[in-house]
Amino acid sequence: MTLPSAQPSERTRTTTGVSFASRLTFEDIHHSYHGKQTIRGISLTAEPGEVLCLLGPSGSGKTTLLRIAAGIEVQAQGRVVIDGREAAGPSVFLPPEKRGIGLMFQDFALFPHMSVLDNVRFGLTALPKREAVAAAQAALERVGLAHYAAQYPHALSGGEQQRVALARALAPRPGVLLMDEPFSGLDSRLKDTVRADTLQILRESRATAIVVTHDAEEAMRMADRIALLRDGRLVQVGTSDLLYRQPKDLFAAAFFSEINQFDGRVRDGAVDTPVGRVAAPQFAEGTAVSIAVRLSDVRVMPQGGEIEARIRSRRFLGVIELLELAVPGREEPLRARVRADLLPTALADVTVTVQPQDILVFEKDG
Known part of the structure; x- marks a missing residue:
């Protein structure tokens, strides 16, 4: 039987005890698994007290990098440095318990035969039992679950188990x-x-936190900085604002929002696209480029826009509608996300406008 979850306003939670935040640095990390490279020369630093999110699709190397930091995996090349002290390198390897690192697994990894209190106390082996119990009880109070100390994990909801693991x-x-x-x-x-x-x-x-996620919105909600990974390489690092507004390549642009993608070629310092001409002075004449336009940047109106279009389909998604539009010069539909009820239901012929600053141009991959 699952106990009811306490609502945020009903919880009694003390302020979390302060940790001494560390700086963790990956220096030119390489890693292989069964002959396949999983990490390819990543250098990255988590600053003291910051929340750094490792973001990327499955197989990008996020969890492997986390396990290398924890000491569960050993890199083939490079160093892990914590507060200027080498934790893993060519001649040094500190075991996990010597690194001052806490690890929270995806499945929470709670012991089903132990009480909630004993689960929290499990890692406090260096303390006398009475002090360990007090520290565990204090940690449960910080997450609002002190009243569940005698319960077992199976009696808790998923959210409560997550807070026990934390x-x-x-x-x-x-x-x-x-x-x-x-x-x-x-x-x-x-x-x-x-x-x-x-x-x-x-x-x-105030602990430094490194959080692995494949969800871009989750990373933007949590992180001070985001490190975007792809195929074991670091694509881009920065704030959510930077990665969203100034993506380094087409992969980064597509990871943070749905996009329309076009191909083009630079002529006279600009690129012609189905949604308008955009300046591209940073590219040499004749360069093949990929163009991206976010669905939310496609402005659709009954009239007054720059390009005539016809609605092929529209799908109601609550607050917004997803439109597919036929536009001149493009066989595939142009997609747009617009506020629901903005356009009359029977409307078929519309106009489209995309601002030049919302047209993203990248050198074509490969």
Whole structure:
């Protein structure tokens, strides 16, 4: 039987104890698995007290990099440095328990035969039992679950189990907390609340946090900085604003939003696209380019736009509608996301406008 989840306003939660935040640096990390390269020369630093999200699709190397930081995997080349001290390198390898790192697994990894309190106390082996129990109880209070200390994991909801796992990871006051897709198993209705609670606890603890996720919106909600990975390489690092507004390539642009994609070629310092001509002075004459336009940047109106179009299909998604439009010079439909009820139901012929600054141009991959 699952106990009812406490609502955020009903929880009693103390302020999280402060950790001494560490700086964790990856220096030219390489890693292979069964002869296949999984990490290809990644250099990256998580600054003290920041939340750094490792973002990317499955197989991009996010979890492997996290496991290398924790000491669960060993890199083939490069170094892991924590507060200026080499934790893993050509001649040094500190075991996980010597690195001052907390690790929170995707499946929470709670022991079903142990009480909630004993699960949190499990990693506090260096403390006398009485002090370990007190520290575990304090960690449960910080996540609002002190009243569940005697319960067992199966009696808790997914969100409550997630907070127990967080309490266990924070109980030893780690300088760095590593979190591997910590919200992937939660119901979508709970995810926002649990994520917000977790971020507040991380801010209070002041620990450096490295969070793995494949969800771009989740990374933007949580991170001070985002490191976008692809095929074991670092594509781009920066704030969510930077990665969204100034993506380095087509992959980065597509990862943060749905896009329309076109091909083109630079002529006289500009590119002609089905949604208008855009200046491209940064590319040499004749360069083959890929063009991206976000669905939300396609402005659709009954009249007054720059390009005539016809609605092929429209799908109501609640707050917005997804449109497919036929436009001159393009066989595939141009897609757009517009506010629901903006256009009359029976309307077929419309006009389209895309601002030049919303047309993203990249050198064609390959």
